Amino acid sequence: MSDPTAVLDDLRDESDELDRLVADRAPGTWAAPTPAEGWSVAHQVAHLAWTDRAALVAVTDPDGFAAEIAKALAAPDSFVDDGAAEGAALPPADLLAYWREGRERLLTALHEAPRGVRFPWYGPPMSAASMATARLMETWAHGQDVADALDVERRPTATRLAQIARIGVRTRDFAYGVHGLTPPAEPFRVELTGPGGERWTYGPEDAAQRIAGPALDFCLLVTQRAHRADLSLRATGADADHWLDIAQAFAGPPGRGRAPRGAAGAGPADGGGRR
CATH class of the missing domain: 1.20.120.450 (dinb family like domain)
Known part of the structure; x- marks a missing residue:
């Protein structure tokens, strides 16, 4: 417990x-x-x-x-x-x-x-x-x-970011579900770097589908507070790449998230900006 x-x-x-x-x-x-x-x-x-x-x-x-x-x-x-x-x-x-x-x-x-x-x-x-x-x-x-x-x-705080990153990883299948999609059967490997250089890993080390990058960027992505084009996250594998487009850690229907910085009409619409 x-x-x-x-x-x-x-x-x-x-x-x-x-x-x-x-x-x-x-x-x-x-x-x-x-x-x-x-x-x-x-x-x-x-x-x-x-x-x-x-x-x-x-x-x-x-x-x-x-x-x-x-x-x-x-x-x-x-x-x-x-x-x-x-x-x-x-x-x-x-x-x-x-x-x-x-x-x-x-x-x-x-x-x-x-x-x-x-x-x-x-x-x-x-x-x-x-x-x-x-x-x-x-x-x-x-x-x-x-x-x-x-x-x-x-200033990002490692203990708090770690909690948010964890929920972001755990909601992978939920994000597929709210989009009406079937989650991939195989687990992903997620490797994140905390604000003090901490290394946080999730999933099997030999997974073919992989995400890597700063923990802050991952947390911004899964809460839809930044567009992936503005973040330093790397995806290996088509399924992992797709997940970065739909990742969502918050409850509710799919959020549209924020547009890339500099895009016409940039800024989030409903869903990801509010939930």
């Missing part, structure tokens, strides 16, 4: 880093557009607050979470945007307080969750450790949207 303590510490650190990035900004900055079309800095924070609250319901009231699923099914094309828009309408100080309170309650609930129990979600049920990893991945990804909007370069 996986102990979620380490990833919960990473989730707290990632959330606190984003908090520091936005906390002292002038109110007008919260209206700044991010690379996700139609979403401001406030929308990004509001989405994290909204999802934290949904996760809290899943952990503390699994039966009640059925109502959240019903809302999603009733408005599949708008429920994510609607949740973000509602929070973004709050004054920045109120939104910040709401996000802080919700994420703290979720951290406490995940710490106290019984080991071995799986909680409902919009995708497959998840353990406390898996849910914490998913929240870390999403906080990091939406934090990247905010950083890009504010023209801030974040």
Whole structure:
């Protein structure tokens, strides 16, 4: 049974880093557009607050979470945007307080969750450790949207990137599935270099299909925060090359991701820019 303590510490650190990035900004900055079309800095924070609250319901009231699923099914094309828009309408100080309170309650609930129990979600049920990893991945990804909007370069952190890279590898077959494709039968080899020169490897050493490159670039790819043309990832084999075009670590339908830098109309459309 996986102990979620380490990833919960990473989730707290990632959330606190984003908090520091936005906390002292002038109110007008919260209206700044991010690379996700139609979403401001406030929308990004509001989405994290909204999802934290949904996760809290899943952990503390699994039966009640059925109502959240019903809302999603009733408005599949708008429920994510609607949740973000509602929070973004709050004054920045109120939104910040709401996000802080919700994420703290979720951290406490995940710490106290019984080991071995799986909680409902919009995708497959998840353990406390898996849910914490998913929240870390999403906080990091939406934090990247905010950083890009504010023209801030974040310093990658090895422990947090390692968690996101791991979920990126584990969601390989999911990415094929949401595109209506059959995943390749053979496992891939993924070899990544962490920000401090760490070497992270996944899959059999003798696999014919291979991905290699910086861990940061891989995390940007699987969260669809950068186009593969702007990243230093190398694919060996046709299947591995195809995966880099469809990789997606977040739940939901296929994202369109960001266009290459310098392309006409560059910037993400829906899906990959928001999820």
